[in-house]
Amino acid sequence: MPKDYFNDPIERATGESFATSPHSLMFERLVSNLQSTLDEEVFFDDSDWPEGFDWRSEAEAVWAGLAEDATLLATFRTCRPDDRLLCRAAGVIHRAIRAGSPAELEAARIKLAKIMQKPAEPRIHFMLEEAGLSLEQMADRAEVEGQEPPEADLGLTPEA
Template sequence: MPKDYFNDPIEKETGQSFKASPQALMFERLVSELQATLEEEVFFDDSDWPHGFDWSNEADAVWEGLAEDATLLAKFRTRNPADQVLCRAAGLIYRAICAGSPIELEAVCRQFAEIMKLPVPAHAHFLLEEAQNCLQQMGDRAETDDHKRSGADQGPALEA
């Protein structure tokens, strides 16, 4: 059986333990790996690797793997309403990973906020909150990167 990444924090937060479904376990793993990837991107860049190593290609491969995991879960069929919500959320995570602009990512975050309003058990809501935090972090980084690029494209400042 796969590792249960969040059961201890969920039990502490909600006061409940639960028997995780395959979809919940897959979603836990997806969110855990998303969190780890976001943390690694904060701490690593090209200067942390030997000369000639292309960190961006490595990071792209990790994000592609996460997108593949998200799309697999999004296509998973279940009759359990809470698991259906998690699968739908995985589809939005896929869209967020593949977003080509901060505007697209913001639209995904708005849709995710709508999912957060759906009635789900406490453990599923906890997982959705963790995923929403990751999406918010992705959005913040996308805006920062967009501002850096737009500032770099303006060229040198003209003196009056």
């Protein structure tokens, strides 16, 4: 059986446990992988890799895989309203990953906030909130990267 990433935190937060659907398991895994990627990417820079290794293409491949996972979940059909919310949220996550500008990323965050306003079980809101925190972290990082001087893209330190 696949690992149930959020059931323990949800049970602690809401006081209830639940039987997982394939959609919720996929969404849990998507958000968990998104969070892990965001956390790990903070620690990557050119000094972490052997000379000549293009770590940026490796990171881009991970993001592309996350976007594919989000697309897969977004296209699943379901009759359960809670699962439909998760599928819609996965589409928003895909949109955020593929955002080409801070404005597109902000539009995705707004769309997720609207999805979060829909009535759903507490466990669904918990998972959506986790996704929202990840999109917020993505937006913060995009804002910081947009404010860095051009030499930061070359891996140069301010002293150089």
